[in-house]
Amino acid sequence: QLQLQESGPGLVKPSETLSLTCTVSGGSISSISYYWGWIRQPPGKGLEWIGSVFYRGSTYYNPSLKSRVTISVDTSKNQFSLKLSSVTAADTAIFYCARIRGVPFDYWGQGTLVTVSS
Amino acid sequence: QSALTQPASVSGSPGQSITISCTGSSLDLGGYTYVSWYQQHPGKAPKLMIYDVNKRPSGVSNRFSGSKSGNTASLTISGLQAEDEADYYCNSYTTSSTPNWVFGGGTKLTVL
Numbered sequence: 366q367l368q369l370q371e372s373g374p375g376l377v378k379p380s381e382t383l384s385l386t387c388t389v390s391g392g393s394i395s396s397i398s399y400y401w402g403w404i405r406q407p408p409g410k411g412l413e414w415i416g417s418v419f420y421r422g423s424t425y426y427n428p429s430l431k432s433r434v435t436i437s438v439d440t441s442k443n444q445f446s447l448k449l450s451s452v453t454a455a456d457t458a459i460f461y462c463a464r465i466r467g468v469p470f471d472y473w474g475q476g477t478l479v480t481v482s483s
Numbered sequence: 484q485s486a487l488t489q490p491a492s493v494s495g496s497p498g499q500s501i502t503i504s505c506t507g508s509s510l511d512l513g514g515y516t517y518v519s520w521y522q523q524h525p526g527k528a529p530k531l532m533i534y535d536v537n538k539r540p541s542g543v544s545n546r547f548s549g550s551k552s553g554n555t556a557s558l559t560i561s562g563l564q565a566e567d568e569a570d571y572y573c574n575s576y577t578t579s580s581t582p583n584w585v586f587g588g589g590t591k592l593t594v595l
Contacts, residue, residue, distance in 0.1 A: 402584070411486070411589040412521075412529065412572050428580045461528055468517035468576045468584065469534035476528050 367392040369462050369474035377456075377481050383449040387462030387474060388442070395420045395440045400465040403436060403447045405458040406476075413458075417465055418445050452481045487512065487573050487587035494593040500561040503590045505573030506554060511585055512575035513554035519574040520549060520558045522567075523589075529572060533558060560592070568594040 373385035521529035533549035573587040
């Protein structure tokens, strides 16, 4: 059974860079059939797609976040990562990683809350 | 990019059927057969319920069904049960700028 697990600091200071890693187990990240993505959800609000990465490194980013987002993949560790720079309180959210089968996000991590505060 | 438009809330009684709409444009769900629906219970990760407009992943109840007409997709839940109370999100592929993915704002389903 495929599992995804987010990890990283739960508290980030304003203006700093948020960094999260998603570890994939029970399957290979190096599959031509899937993209891998990050989605966030501010407390009490809806889902927002952040970006997606293919195992060969090609990426797509949400235009509203593109200037601050970098997503990368480490096939040797079966992981992919998110970096969001110059964070503010508005970036406080639960961050999910997910597998993308074509278009739908079919497997999700449990999510990790990241709070931006000094 | 604009999110897909969903009603903020819908409600129904046990046993009834409800429908949640999701409105987009020809650049997203109107132009592709790539509409997905997710169920999210409080404190939990979203769960894929419908993909490619009307397909159900293995294990999802056949009480859940999807459809699309023009720029509007719909999720129908029949035989409403208490456990169906949750937030529901639609999702589509879009080429409004670069190719990417977009979500609806979410609909809170209350089972009365």
